[in-house]
Amino acid sequence: MSSRILTDFDLLVPETVPEALEMLNRLQDQVTVVSGGTDVLVAMKFGFDTPYGMSLAKLAGLNYLEFDPQQGLRVGARTTITQLLESPEVKQYYPAIWESAVNFATPQIRNTATLVGNLLRASPAGDGSCAVYALGGKLVFSNEAGEREVDIDDLWVGYATTARNKDELATELRIPIPAANSINAFKRMTRVNEDLAKLNVAVNLTMDGNVCTDARVAMGCVAATPVRLRQTEDLLKGAEINEESLKSLMATVSAEITPIDDQRSTAEYRKQVSGVMVKRAIEQARDRVTA
Numbered sequence: 001m002s003s004r005i006l007t008d009f010d011l012l013v014p015e016t017v018p019e020a021l022e023m024l025n026r027l028q029d030q031v032t033v034v035s036g037g038t039d040v041l042v043a044m045k046f047g048f049d050t051p052y053g054m055s056l057a058k059l060a061g062l063n064y065l066e067f068d069p070q071q072g073l074r075v076g077a078r079t080t081i082t083q084l085l086e087s088p089e090v091k092q093y094y095p096a097i098w099e100s101a102v103n104f105a106t107p108q109i110r111n112t113a114t115l116v117g118n119l120l121r122a123s124p125a126g127d128g129s130c131a132v133y134a135l136g137g138k139l140v141f142s143n144e145a146g147e148r149e150v151d152i153d154d155l156w157v158g159y160a161t162t163a164r165n166k167d168e169l170a171t172e173l174r175i176p177i178p179a180a181n182s183i184n185a186f187k188r189m190t191r192v193n194e195d196l197a198k199l200n201v202a203v204n205l206t207m208d209g210n211v212c213t214d215a216r217v218a219m220g221c222v223a224a225t226p227v228r229l230r231q232t233e234d235l236l237k238g239a240e241i242n243e244e245s246l247k248s249l250m251a252t253v254s255a256e257i258t259p260i261d262d263q264r265s266t267a268e269y270r271k272q273v274s275g276v277m278v279k280r281a282i283e284q285a286r287d288r289v290t291a
């Protein structure tokens with residue numbers, strides 16, 4: 001079978017969210033949701049088969065990006081990577097997300113791909129996923145009975161598998177306003193810029209002067225899902241951030257991850273550079289504040 005020919009499927013094009021939810025309720029896991037399609041269509045070209053593809057293209061009501069200084073950021077399910085990149089509030093308050101968008105693929109893909117699609121793909125290499133994981137947040141799922149929030153910490157349950165139920169549509173991502181005195185940043189390594197990451201990392205640190213009082217550190221491409229580095233976070237909490245503490249942190253990072261060899265990198269290389277990447281992300285966040 002050619003890898004370029006899509007398998008046959010029926011295209012559903014709901015025009016309202018209730019219509020989409022009725023279709024999901026009726027057809028359940030026979031439906032594959034297609035948002036930007038930048039993951040789904042590639043999968044189909046490589047043989048992924050689905051009876052129904054449900055396009056979200058006409059659900060204009062899900063395309064928004066709203067910032068409130070008290071509530072934080074609300075990202076509609078149809079909001080693209082380009083929209084994040086063009087938002088002054090994302091750049092100012094959520095630089096980790098903004099930096100993940102800067103580094104994301106090409107303009108054509110950024111104009112189509114959504115952040116929520118990135119989370120729902122549940123790839124360990126997702127750049128937006130890594131940034132959001134460090135910041136924390138909740139994904140809103142809707143079905144005909146109502147809606148529920150799933151904490152980002154509980155979203156990924158395995159490779160390419162999420163806590164989404166088969167009758168649910170993700171409608172909104174909610175990211176809290178970063179704590180006062182917090183700093184966040186994202187970094188990634190790739191073979192070439194347009195490629196998926198071979199390693200990515202995002203940090204979100206709350207600081208009291210030069211002392212870190214709280215920390216979230218997320219890393220991608222080192223396990224079946226994006227992971228939080230809990231031991232590294234524990235080491236950061238209460239520590240002064242200086243050359244010495246960052247150096248000793250690097251060994252902990254490497255010991256905490258379980259990468260594999262794949263076409264983008266080797267496990268050994270990932271182990272070796274993971275600590276350096278965390279160190280650089282922390283330095284990037286710190287330097288931005290002191291600049």
Ligand SMILES: Cc1cc2nc3c(=O)[nH]c(=O)nc-3n(C[C@H](O)[C@H](O)[C@H](O)COP(=O)(O)OP(=O)(O)OC[C@H]3O[C@@H](n4cnc5c(N)ncnc54)[C@H](O)[C@@H]3O)c2cc1C
Pocket residue numbers: 032033034035036037038039040041042077103104105106109112113114115116117118119120121125126127128164168169170171194195196197
């Ligand atoms: C050339 C190329 C370069 C790429 N570069 C990068 C990169 O640099 N970094 C990166 O992280 N990714 C990259 N990707 C992967 C992809 O673009 C991203 O994962 C993107 O964010 C997916 O968003 P989408 O809207 O296109 O999702 P889709 O392909 O539409 O969907 C992805 C998954 O999420 C589900 N889904 C989407 N929206 C919803 C919803 N609202 N409710 C329920 N389920 C939903 C779909 O059913 C599917 O399982 C690249 C892809 C390509 C083809």
